[in-house]
Amino acid sequence: MVLVEQLISYAHYHRDPRNIATHLLGIPMIVLAVSVLLAQPxxxxxxxxxxxxxxxxxxVCAAYYFPMGWRVGLTMATLLSLSNLVGHELAQRxxxxxxxxxxxxxxxxxLQFLGHKWEGRKPAFVDDLRGLLQGPLFVVCELAFKLGLLKDLQSEIELACGPVRRDPHASPATPAH
Structure with missing residues (x-):
């Protein structure tokens, strides 16, 4: 699938701003934890x-991120490499x-499960294991959106999934699947 399709698939499970916030914290924690825990042997x-x-x-980068485009692959390879460098240093202590x-x-x-409790939906990876790989990409894109970048991509996602709910207490939108 192309980048937009992957992000739309993931975004259907993430329209509550509290859920997105937990992902912005929790997914980097998980990625760094995996980097630390897999830094040996x-x-x-x-x-x-x-x-x-x-x-x-x-x-992961060769099989999943680079086929979405060299910019995606290079961005994710760089960020995951930085996580691995930090994880390796921590694991040596x-x-x-x-x-x-x-x-x-x-x-x-x-944090992920708390966010999905607020969302009122199960995590994306329950239906499709690619959700485990889509999560870090989702975080990168959400941060880009918050910086005013990738507006066309954000518009495509919102057209397919609806905007992020302004009122986190509003009922979840019905998925467009």
Missing amino acids: VRHLGDLYLTPAWVLITV ESGVWIWGVGLFVLGWT
């Missing part, structure tokens, strides 16, 4: 090192940092 290849986290982002990785993971998912 380390395989040294000369001056380079290879970890399960690096293998994961290479496969004492074992207490691993507890932080687990804590971030649990807190991030708690």
Whole structure:
């Protein structure tokens, strides 16, 4: 699927502003937690090192993000690489940092489920596992929208899914599927 279709698919589950806010916090926590937790074992290849986290982002970016376009692939590869660099550094410290990785993971998912309770809908990945990959992309796009960027993309999503509800207590819109 192309970028717009992927984001529309995900946005159908995310029209409540409180849910979006929990995702803006929770998804980066989860991504960083995965980077920390998959930073071991380390395989040294000369001056380079290879970890399960690096293998994961290479496969995800090559198979999922780059086919949506080189800008998407490059943006996501850069952001995920930064997360992996931080995760690797944290994982090299004492074992207490691993507890932080687990804590971030649990807190991030708690925020996700709290947001979906407010949304009144189950998380997107329950219906389609691609939702786990769409989440980080959704966060990047939502931040771009808040900065006034990607207005055409935002308009396409809102045309298909409706705008983000201004009143978070209003009933969820019926999905257009």
